[in-house]
Amino acid sequence: MADNYEYILETEHVSKKFGSLEVLKDINLKVKKGEVICIIGPSGAGKSTYLRSLNQLEKITSGKIFIKGDLFLHREKNKTVERIGKEHQQKLLLNMGMCFQRFNLFPHKTVIENVMISPIHVKKINKKTARDEAIALLESVGLAEKADQYPNRLSGGQQQRVAIARALAMKPEIMLFDEPTSALDPELVGEVLKVMQNLAKEGMTMLCVTHEMGFAREVADRVLFMADGIIAEEGTPQQIFNNPQNPRTQNFLKSILNA
Amino acid sequence: MNTLKKITDIKNWKKSTKINAAIFVLVLIAVVILAAVKPSEEMMIGRASPEMQKLIEKDAQSTRKYVTVTYNNMIIINFCSFSSSGANEMTERFVGFAGKVYSADKGKAKVVGQMVNYTYRMLGCGENVMHGAKLTILLTTLTIIIGVVLGIFLALGKISKKKLINKFCGGYIFFFRGTPLLIQLFVIYFSIPGIFGFAWRDLFSAGDTEAVYKGAFIAALIAFSLNSGAYCAEIVRAAIQSIDRGQYEAAKALGMNYPQTMSLIIIPQSIRRMIPPVCNEFIMVLKDASLVFAISLVDITTVSKNIMTSEGSYLVFVPALIIYLIITMFFTFIFNKIENRFSVYE
Amino acid sequence: MRKLKKLMAAALIFTMGAAVITGCGSQKEDKDKKNNNTETTIDISDVKLVNDGVLTVGAEMSYPPFEDIAEDGTTPVGFDVDIATEVADRLGLEVKFINTAWDGIFAAIDKNYDCVCSAVTITPQRKEEMIFSTPYIKNYQSVVVLKDSDLEISSFNDLEGKTIAVQKETTSDILMSDYKSTGTINVEIVANEKIPNCFTQLENKEIDAVVCDSSVADSFLNRNKDKYRLEFQDDSEAEEFAIAIGMENQALQTAINEALEDMEEEGVIKEIFDHWFVTEE
Numbered sequence: 001m002a003d004n005y006e007y008i009l010e011t012e013h014v015s016k017k018f019g020s021l022e023v024l025k026d027i028n029l030k031v032k033k034g035e036v037i038c039i040i041g042p043s044g045a046g047k048s049t050y051l052r053s054l055n056q057l058e059k060i061t062s063g064k065i066f067i068k069g070d071l072f073l074h075r076e077k078n079k080t081v082e083r084i085g086k087e088h089q090q091k092l093l094l095n096m097g098m099c100f101q102r103f104n105l106f107p108h109k110t111v112i113e114n115v116m117i118s119p120i121h122v123k124k125i126n127k128k129t130a131r132d133e134a135i136a137l138l139e140s141v142g143l144a145e146k147a148d149q150y151p152n153r154l155s156g157g158q159q160q161r162v163a164i165a166r167a168l169a170m171k172p173e174i175m176l177f178d179e180p181t182s183a184l185d186p187e188l189v190g191e192v193l194k195v196m197q198n199l200a201k202e203g204m205t206m207l208c209v210t211h212e213m214g215f216a217r218e219v220a221d222r223v224l225f226m227a228d229g230i231i232a233e234e235g236t237p238q239q240i241f242n243n244p245q246n247p248r249t250q251n252f253l254k255s256i257l258n259a
Numbered sequence: 260m261n262t263l264k265k266i267t268d269i270k271n272w273k274k275s276t277k278i279n280a281a282i283f284v285l286v287l288i289a290v291v292i293l294a295a296v297k298p299s300e301e302m303m304i305g306r307a308s309p310e311m312q313k314l315i316e317k318d319a320q321s322t323r324k325y326v327t328v329t330y331n332n333m334i335i336i337n338f339c340s341f342s343s344s345g346a347n348e349m350t351e352r353f354v355g356f357a358g359k360v361y362s363a364d365k366g367k368a369k370v371v372g373q374m375v376n377y378t379y380r381m382l383g384c385g386e387n388v389m390h391g392a393k394l395t396i397l398l399t400t401l402t403i404i405i406g407v408v409l410g411i412f413l414a415l416g417k418i419s420k421k422k423l424i425n426k427f428c429g430g431y432i433f434f435f436r437g438t439p440l441l442i443q444l445f446v447i448y449f450s451i452p453g454i455f456g457f458a459w460r461d462l463f464s465a466g467d468t469e470a471v472y473k474g475a476f477i478a479a480l481i482a483f484s485l486n487s488g489a490y491c492a493e494i495v496r497a498a499i500q501s502i503d504r505g506q507y508e509a510a511k512a513l514g515m516n517y518p519q520t521m522s523l524i525i526i527p528q529s530i531r532r533m534i535p536p537v538c539n540e541f542i543m544v545l546k547d548a549s550l551v552f553a554i555s556l557v558d559i560t561t562v563s564k565n566i567m568t569s570e571g572s573y574l575v576f577v578p579a580l581i582i583y584l585i586i587t588m589f590f591t592f593i594f595n596k597i598e599n600r601f602s603v604y605e
Numbered sequence: 606m607r608k609l610k611k612l613m614a615a616a617l618i619f620t621m622g623a624a625v626i627t628g629c630g631s632q633k634e635d636k637d638k639k640n641n642n643t644e645t646t647i648d649i650s651d652v653k654l655v656n657d658g659v660l661t662v663g664a665e666m667s668y669p670p671f672e673d674i675a676e677d678g679t680t681p682v683g684f685d686v687d688i689a690t691e692v693a694d695r696l697g698l699e700v701k702f703i704n705t706a707w708d709g710i711f712a713a714i715d716k717n718y719d720c721v722c723s724a725v726t727i728t729p730q731r732k733e734e735m736i737f738s739t740p741y742i743k744n745y746q747s748v749v750v751l752k753d754s755d756l757e758i759s760s761f762n763d764l765e766g767k768t769i770a771v772q773k774e775t776t777s778d779i780l781m782s783d784y785k786s787t788g789t790i791n792v793e794i795v796a797n798e799k800i801p802n803c804f805t806q807l808e809n810k811e812i813d814a815v816v817c818d819s820s821v822a823d824s825f826l827n828r829n830k831d832k833y834r835l836e837f838q839d840d841s842e843a844e845e846f847a848i849a850i851g852m853e854n855q856a857l858q859t860a861i862n863e864a865l866e867d868m869e870e871e872g873v874i875k876e877i878f879d880h881w882f883v884t885e886e
Binding site for chain 2: 655656657659661663666667668669670673674675676677678679680682683687690691694701703704705706708709712713716717718799800801877880881
């Protein structure tokens, strides 16, 4: 894969319909390598749907997605127009790692097995290497001593950190976070955000759907405000939080900050 | 290796384990002693009355036999009986225990003798494999193993998005669940060989006198497995569909393809949820095994029914119940083991 | 440690089970004493058999005194068994019985066994599906009541308004159901799987009478003289038991008929009948 791309992730005219309901309306976005983007907005705005359609957990109705300048997906009117080789597509897909609101760890595998499973079975890395890498990753999220526990024995915050380590084990260049702290008790939010912050510092490209305005303000390079399936406003955290232009953004921020 | 060490490390056994072990050893010693001193076969056979002896001698000369000599050896206890047939039947029964032979024509000894005899017959001792408890256990175990494997594939087929596979598996399940097992057994045993011009016994060499039973067993196994596969498919499907969607999404996000997702993530998690209904299915099959009498195979239920008919003794159902309970107990234990194995993470 | 306990329980059950199965090794009496007294005179060279040199006979072995399993759990005994054994002997064949359920018993002729000798009544319907040997016993429909019953029955019509028990799918069942469905006799019929259940019901006074074959009735009466009495026997319509043979196997039919004829002439059938149905006082 060529490295001479301008944007690591690009979406063009991405739309999605559930029947007559338009969830995403013609979304265009260009993300540079190392950029941290936070997506905020009221519920039902299509934030999660957009994020999940990037790695095909949701099928888009139409639009194009490019990863590292390579066409990853092109659909029009619910049909894939350009057939992209399955292997190539898979390769591009593996550039993205994802963390879920509900962690979705594999409960029947220990923490370290959760981290190792994909490198071993998908990337066909040998067990020894995978194990060493997994331990290093768990150390980086501060959970090396929990390696042989089952996920159900961990707190929500710890589980989410394992989930991050699991996603990182595939060495992605883009990390997608789908409300990673929404399901956590308030006192556990901090530990997860800290891991994410570190990740951002190391130069990871991140797309993050979040309700943590503090985090967005501090870490994000760019904030997108989504409402009714469109990006209603975008800009730097300062622009969005201190001087929102769109009345909807103003209303949304007002309601959040007053709550 | 670790478990072996744990077991051999007697000093660190729990107290209750030690007591159990001691009881076990004592029982074993008692059994060995009792088995050693029990009366021999010759001793028992020798007890026949002179009249009976005469009849037995007469039998040796003729084609038709009039006396049936029964000798049942049940580890610690012996049962022996002589019965002449016909309208003027004569029966002499003996029970051998702890070095002595007791007449078992009436009273408690009679009940003991009957129990030994009935148990012996139900276990299918001194018979080929396709008989009594041996048949029941073999048929049920194999059926469940094949049924579950078949069920997993059928369930995957039924939830598959490929129309043809989906339709086929759906139809299969509908067909086998929608028709009685006995009829399926008849179709497989009688109709199919009729249509295709072969016989089940042809699977075995012509000189094999047990070929009929072996052939019937194969046919029964096929019918039972195909049927059980349909029921297991629904169990497996329900278990698979009870797994959270998030598990599929996580697997997909990690780049796993469908077979990997199923075999590494979904099926291992659903096994634990399958066990209780599969255990039920096992017990259903255990009971249904008596249907195979329709194709000349004799299971526990059939043996006990036959004994009931010919001797009119309702006592026969006591050993039958006990044998069934022991079988169910053993297999429930195994199912629990599997369930525990797959639920360590809970 | 609970694990260990369970393990031990399993081991105990398992070893006991294994010991039972191995411990009671085969102790079958030697049934293969071949008897060569009778010279074979019947030609069976063109008879096709399921197993060479063996006459394989299907029967439902729970219809005493016609067929039953002896106490050893393996030896077939009964009137039909003796008849079939004698026939096979006269054909120079060994005999082998296959115990099978009455349902589907005829479907396996020529597949699992050469013939069925299991108290099979000759009926017109059956004649379309199979061929029969000459009958070897005649049977009559009988009505059995409790010894102290005050029922008086001189024809089936006297059963009007009564409740009777029959064995399912037997000629008694078919006959009585016919009477009922045509409206000739208004009788309540209880159909049981096994004949002893009918007699238990009679004893418990759940029903008024049992209708069954005369030979079955005879044997039950013989054993329970103080309980039951034979109230009526329909001598007008004899029912004939014969060996059922596959449609294609006329050669076997001829051979069996010859054997039965010889047996009749030599009085062997009567001897067997007396052995099974006539008590010495």
